[in-house]
Amino acid sequence: MTISIESSNGVCHARVTGEMTIYHAAEMKGELLPCLDYGTEVEIDLSEVSEIDTAGFQLLLLTKREAAKVGKSLRLVAHSPATLEVLDLFNMASYFGDPVMMPRAAH
């Protein structure tokens, strides 16, 4: 798993590549949270996430929550199929509030 981070005009773009799983959880936490310091808006690109498990998902939750706490906006964009499936299964798409490509039919 690698995270590449670029910041321009107060917007931090982070792009996660590879597996967001328990194996890289500690590493991810150390890289995702500081993103909040790089700009007022943070955008995490999930298009290259090949696999995500509960640990990876939890970190997205944490980042979202921390962002809200300090009044910054966090957007998840370009969800890969793996991330979409988890968001859908946990029914958390609305929590993140990001437009996703294939929302599940509302219950």
Add this chain to the structure above:
Amino acid sequence: MELDQALQTFIMESRELLEAMEESLLGLESEPDDRDAIGAIFRAAHTIKGSGGLFGLDGIVAFTHVVENVLDRVRNNEVPINADLIALLLSCRDHIGMLVEQIAADSAAKPDHETETTGIMLLNQLKSYQAGTQEQSPLPAITSSQTKPQSQTAVVAQSGGTVENDNWHISLRFSHDVLRNGMDPLAFIRYLDNMGDIVHIVTLPDAMPFATDMDPESCYLGFEIDFHGENVDKATIEGVFEFVREDCSLRILPPHSRIEEYTQLIDELPEDKIRLGDLLVNCGALTWNELDEALRLQSLNAEFGCDASASRDSGNLGQILVEQNMVQPELVDAALGKQKLAKENKVQESKLIRIQADKLDQLINLVGEMVIAGAATSLLAQRTRDPALHESTSTLSRLVEEIRDSALQLRMVQIGETFSRFNRVVRDVSKEIGKDIGLAISGAETELDKSVVEKIGDPLMHLVRNSMDHGIEKSEIRLQRGKPAKGTLHLNAYHESGSIVVEVGDDGGGLNRARILAKALEKGLVTANQTLSDQEVYGLIFEAGFSTAEAVTNLSGRGVGMDVVRRNIEALRGTVEIDSREGVGTTVKIRLPLTLAIIDGFLLGVGSASYVVPLDMVMECIELSEAERQETRESNYINLRGTVLPFIRLRDQFREQGKAGRRENIVVVQYVGQMAGLVVDELMGEFQTVIKPLGKLFGNLKGISGSTILGSGEVALILDVPALIQRAVNKEAQQLAYSQTK
């Protein structure tokens, strides 16, 4: 967690479970009321389904689910067990086995067309045993086949006090360690989704601490789930989470539960009460009115301090749950039973460990090398004549011997497992050929080397099929001959002087000696003036080419591929003999060495070379006195306490150069009741022999079965005693015949 490794474990466990399932099913045939067996079969199916779900093996889950449902009905006495059902369940077991094997071959494999067709056919047959047979849903569709009577799941409704919601409500809180233990909550929710329909799910991140305290490898999530499934009961839902039992707290409310139960649920959950109330409404478990009612009840409870929370302190939660109509009594029983079972399993597990067979083989090889190196050390110690060193090496060799024995013991397995596989074979074959045949097994606890067990299966199968096909007569003929209508096939095993004997016996018609002899004459295997013992005649059926089908149908057919059986057994350094009485039955005895790796040997010296004889075969050693030497110069036998003992001079046999020693000895060896003497120069005593196979070049050497390395580094040959005995006996007989004709 290595997924591949876990999958291997699953496959291995499934194989074991399927074997247990088969055994219990066969047991049911004779004892259809055996509740334990039915329980065991159900649990096997249940566990395979549960573990299969974890790996997302949908094919296995879907099929096993239907089987499990039928089994559950059998367990509840809703479906009577009979021969047809057992036969169907056996086929289902085979199908599951097939699915598992396909996964084993390629974990991403889809079942091929044939397997799929079999599966659909079996599911169709199973349908008639499921409840609500009128349903004609397209197969395989597990959710729509109504396999549970409604009374199972429906909780007695109480007017006014129950909620309208007809979904199951599941509250899940995972422990922090669940991820570290290699479980992913996602997998379980996915699995739950497979079992039915997750109507609504709320993910609760509330327990997640501040960013600095948050451990990314801990799990902080909880879930409130509304779940709908056509044929689920509480046990099914619990089953989904069985593997995280210890890593999560699980609360399940059945459809139409009473409001009080929701109150209690709210009470028990760690989150804020109002937030929980909102949640429950959100996920459709409660309506707003019901929530109000629940909260009112809760405050009442708090005021009077009575009811659930108070009585829960008394400890007997199960009883309270039943009293409160929360679960049916049988569910509690089932849960308790399950817990007990899990405990027992754990105890068992701690007694057994799985080891890869090649690791064991490597250990045995190392022990072999150690035995050789130890022998070299003792030899050196002896030469130094240092008593202290001598003593320490002798202690060492005693220990080496013990290590050798325990290492070999590790590879010993009981033959019973191999035997019990034939239950199914006998059952199926006897149906197929329309004979009534039972299988009797004895000596199942006899142990032998694993490598031997693996190779003996095929020859045994051949012999068993042969006995059933041709040995045992049809019922009518049996009755005419005054025998019970039901034929019996007997599998027996026992130890005898360093070898294991496996017997395949039947009480059939036996072999026809005259016809075999006639056939052998025709084939030119024997000559007319040869006198042959019964054993020798029967042994002819093992000759290659003796077994063309039309030639043997009249002689009760034996001989089909029997030469292959003999070849296989000889490759294991074993022998096979046959014993038969016309009209009474036939017994085939297979004699195999206990182990193929290390034996206790007896070291002999002839000229400058050394030879080893397996110690178990040595009866006694006698000196050949000068007078006897003169006497026996011409003949090849001596008078041993009144009996004739044929012997072989190893010096002549192996063309050993050099002059014979001043004294000669006879080593009396025995095999299969026959005795012979080996004339040697020197007796060198016991020797731990690590058997090294001979190269291909020496494969055809008669009288030698292998080689070993002595402490001095020299090579000694291991004598093939059965072949030598045969030679000695034959030679003597020939000479006798020769002198008679003179």
